[in-house]
Structure formats: structure tokens, C-alpha cells
Amino acid sequence: MAQWLYRIVPTRPEMVADPTADEQRIVSAHFRYLVDLKERGVLILAGRTQEHADTFGITIFEADDEAAARAVMDGDPAVAAGVFAASLHPYAVAVARDGLAGS
Known part of the structure; x- marks a missing residue:
């Protein structure tokens, strides 16, 4: 099975520091979606920069x-x-810590 990466950026940069209630709801759904992908064995890792x-x-x-990757x-609810x-x-993935796919 092939590996893929999707990169996301907020469409409203201020959302990171000051999300609306709707953005908070959608980002929570995004997180649940990623957890579901992990539980189904699809997700290798996900995260964001901290600035x-x-x-x-x-x-x-x-x-x-x-x-299938595009699907x-x-x-992703936030996308x-x-x-x-x-x-x-x-x-x-070329090199990974033990326990991560591709290691």
C-alpha cells in the first residue's frame, strides 16, 4: 500500500489563536476523523507545527x-x-522510530 501526505493550512490564519465556535466544532470533528483513521489502520501519524x-x-x-488518498x-471534515x-x-517514510510504519 502506498503512503501519502496531506498538508493543511488554516484558511483563516487567526483561527489558530481565536477560533469561532463553528471552527472549534469542525476542528474537533477533524481530530475525531484522524483518530478513526488511526483505529482503522490507515493513519501513520498526524500533527501540526506549534507556532x-x-x-x-x-x-x-x-x-x-x-x-483513494484524495478521498x-x-x-476530513475540516477540509x-x-x-x-x-x-x-x-x-x-524513510526512517522512523520503532512502532511507526516504514521503520
């Missing part, structure tokens, strides 16, 4: 092909709602 300015997140996961990215803009990239 407020120019922050971005990455999700590294497995999918059979680009269409995973587009299924679907437009809270995050996303870009998809083929990826390969």
Missing part, C-alpha cells in the same frame, strides 16, 4: 492509489468545510 503564524499540519497515511483527504486548505502528496 501561530504560518502554522500547518500534516497527515501521513496509507491508501491504495491517488484516488481520505477530502473526507470539506473549508476551515483548512489541503494539498496531497505521494510520500514515503
Whole structure:
């Protein structure tokens, strides 16, 4: 199975420090979506940078092909709602700590 990465950035940069109630709800759904991907064995890792300015997140996961990978990215509630803009990239974990895919 191929590995993929989708990169997300907030469409409203101020959201990181001052989210609206709707953004908070959508980001919570985003987090639950990532946990579900992990529990289904799809997600390798996900996280975001810890600065407020120019922050971005990455999700590294497995999918059979680009269409399936795009479906995973587009299924992210925060991407679907437009809270995050996303870009998809083929990826390969080269070195990882024990317990992470590709190690």
C-alpha cells in the first residue's frame, strides 16, 4: 500500500489563536476523523507545527492509489468545510522510530 501526505493550512490564519465556535466544532470533528483513521489502520501519524503564524499540519497515511488518498483527504471534515486548505502528496517514510510504519 502506498503512503501519502496531506498538508493543511488554516484558511483563516487567526483561527489558530481565536477560533469561532463553528471552527472549534469542525476542528474537533477533524481530530475525531484522524483518530478513526488511526483505529482503522490507515493513519501513520498526524500533527501540526506549534507556532501561530504560518502554522500547518500534516497527515501521513496509507491508501491504495491517488484516488483513494484524495478521498481520505477530502473526507476530513475540516477540509470539506473549508476551515483548512489541503494539498496531497505521494510520500514515503524513510526512517522512523520503532512502532511507526516504514521503520
